[in-house]
Amino acid sequence: MRRERLVVGRMPALISCIMLAACTLGPDYHQPATDLPKTLQNISETAQKDWWTNASVRPLAQLQAQALTGNLDLQIARSRVAAAAAIRQATAAASFPMVMTDTSYSRAALSTAGSGQTINRLLGIPDQASNPSSPVGFNLFSAGAAASWEANLWGKQTREREIATAGEQATQARQMIVSLGVKAEVARTYIEWLEKTDEIALLQSSLHLASEKQILTSELARKGMIRNDLILLQQNRVRQKQGRMSAAMTDRTLLQRALSVLCTGRPDSDLRPLHEQSRWPIPIELPYSITTDLLKNRPDIVAADAKLHAATAAIGIAKASFYPTLTLSGVFSVDAMSLSSFGWAAHNFALGPALRVPVFTGGRLSAELALKKVNQKEAAISYQQVVNNAWHEVDDTLDRLHQVDADLKWITENNIAREKIERMAKEQAVRGWISRKDLLSIREDSIETEIIKTQQRSLLLLEYVAFRRSIGL
Template identity: 25%
Template sequence: MRRTVSCRGAARVAAAALLCAVSACDLAPDYQPPHYVLPDSYTGTAPFTVARPGEADAHAAWWTGFGDPTLDRLETLATANNPSLQAIAEQYTQARDLAAEARADLFPQFSAGGTTSESKRSAGRPFPGTSNGGNIAALNQIQASASWEPDFWSRIRNQTRTQKRLAQASAADLASARLSLQSELAQDYIALRGVETEMAVYRQSIQFYENAVRITTLRLQGLIASGLDVARAQSQLSAAQALLTDAEANRGILVHAIAVLVGADPITFQLPTGSVDDLRVAAVPAQVPSALLQRRPDIAAAERRMAAANSAIGISRAAFYPDISISALGGFQDTGFSLASLPNSIWSIGASAVLPLFEGGLRRAELQRAWSQYAQQRDQYRATILQAFREVQDGLLQSTQLATETRQQQNAVQAAEKAQDITLRLYTGGLTNYLDALVAQVTALSARIALVEVQTRQLQARVSLAAALGGGWSAASLPTEDAVLPFNPIAPLTGHDREPRPDGTGEPSAPRPGG
């Protein structure tokens, strides 16, 4: 009875091994993306509302919410012309080609070739009588060969799957870089408008201070004021002029930065002046935090890298099993040109199998490293999610608080300007000293500049919030694993495969992911 059971067990093991070989066992662990941080019922901070999957995506051109046609035009130029973004797009193209290279090992490899040669042996060679042939001989040969490695352990499939998922991560990286570029451009543009608004404030203050200098000079000439008042007024005027000069320099630097972002020459690039008041405060998008995992391209990239690391475990596991390959060669060989003759045919068929027996723990170390790399990617995925929710919460907090601070600062400006006008009139009437007027002037200028800074920060906070929410990108924009492959391996070579242009660039070899 024991012998029967053992025979049956051995038969089952043999049958399982045969079935595994025929069906190509996948040794990678079953992959399920982990769920971190966020329960399904989480609603977050207002104005977030609970939404259902399948709702329309947010508008990708989120910057249009600021209502500035110049900003809209600059964003379009940056997306199309920024060289750094184009370089990252080439990285995605290369990742797609790496996936195609890995897939190529799944197919049989065919080759054909031919040789022709004529050679002469030396008449002074040792033992010349040992050969009955002449000293001159020709050899002509044509042959074709084929080789194939059956993927019994899914090593090649997992290599292909790994590269596909890394290509998907590269596509998400491209979307992240595009969103970062758009956000940086919007931040710089808003900062530019803020500096130009400050310049307008300084010019208005300079006019007020020039009037104060005239008043103090007249009072000095009338012997009803001291030279100290004139000196104080002149010092305040010069300080405001210096601040204006500094703001003009800052404007030039920001214009140059914007020029680089849109791929233009900073020397010739120009922008019309404007004001931060011309920008509309974009509405806070009413999205759910639970949809953030599908909105952020950096989260998608981290998840795809984690999936790629999972496939790499299958590659390391397959290294413990034999590598099997099949090859065949056939052709004709002759000393003349009578190649198409059956007696002159050559052929060989063979198969090989290599099984690792002992390599000092090499494959075990590789497998352990693959598991550690997966754990590393899993932790980085979780860290990316936590950082994403932090950025969203920071953006919401800043948007709410800065809106309140703007209203408060507007009240401070009104009070400071009123005090400035009153003290100057009192000083002109001789009812107070110029020090009171000077303090009021400094307070008013500081309040007006502080208001501009708060308005600028409020607009920039909306930019940061839009970027934290993914900028309208969604996981639906990410290409599938099969879609990242750049071409069909049995399709003929076409213009789809590009060569560099004379200027060193090239047209995209494949559509790039949108969003």
């Protein structure tokens, strides 16, 4: 009956502890609403996929895969994600009891003079009258265990786990930012490499025509049909084309070296995909709008959201600091001076709770709470700023993308007209209506138009890469 009364008497305290453990201080996190326009429509499904795979561009797809495994920035980002996961696991482990064991042996000696006399008598060691200054030695065998557990009062540990989880999510988002940047940079560099490759081929054709035109100019000048200064003018044009081709070849070498660093971390790697037949990656369909949900998938928005979540949870921890903390701890050990006496009779133990109550902190706790609230407000403003910047970036890239697309269509139509002019010029040259020199000049102009078209096509793809990066794809 007495035991039952004791149990019943302790029930209110037990229920109170359970209720305190279930109480979580501080505001719960809810993702803030964003003031994005609701008129945005769905983006096509094809634009949401890896466009270089959709376009069946094998070299670019291989370079992307190589960069995702060999890029050093990505390797660093992955190691940081692993570190954040370890921090989250360590934080979660704080919710469980901690048990430590200890086993030791020591040999000690106490002097019989001074305080050693008192200690020796307590230990039952007889005085050494013959040599009072000689220390008395003894053995000490010890084995035991200690355990401690802090109750999750006021939800402090819950908030700590929230912060650790949000930190891991932010680190994962930063890894996605690095991954997105690497993929975009590989695509951009490869597109520019293709542009320079095609430009070099066109410049070689143009240089061949200019050299032939120089020979014709020299023959006409020798016959007295044109002025001699036109020879110098044509020679200067040949040197200009040679300089342009040399610069283009240097640019292509630099781009190839940049691709090597992006994909392998080394500037001298032999990238086999560049030896394959080059094909231009053309987007299947240009987007005209995006959804707000797709915009929120940007990794920088995800990182800002996780940062705001962590700042909100930190307020709960600061509030919990005003309240008591309860720690349950226990120690058990067996200590003996000889192995023969090492047993249950030599055991020691201590068990009980420890309640710590902040009484006076000089305003430190209030200042820390105010700081956490300011940090949370700053994180909320930063989140809105990141969303607005993303919205701004997407709008700008969309406008540039469609403007470049319109310019490319105009240049393509101009090229078609130039091709008609060139065909007509060939027919006129066959009939003798125009000279070979004039035909070469028309062909040179057509090649220059092709170079402009190549540059514009490259610019369109670069803007498309920038657009996909702006929406986090």
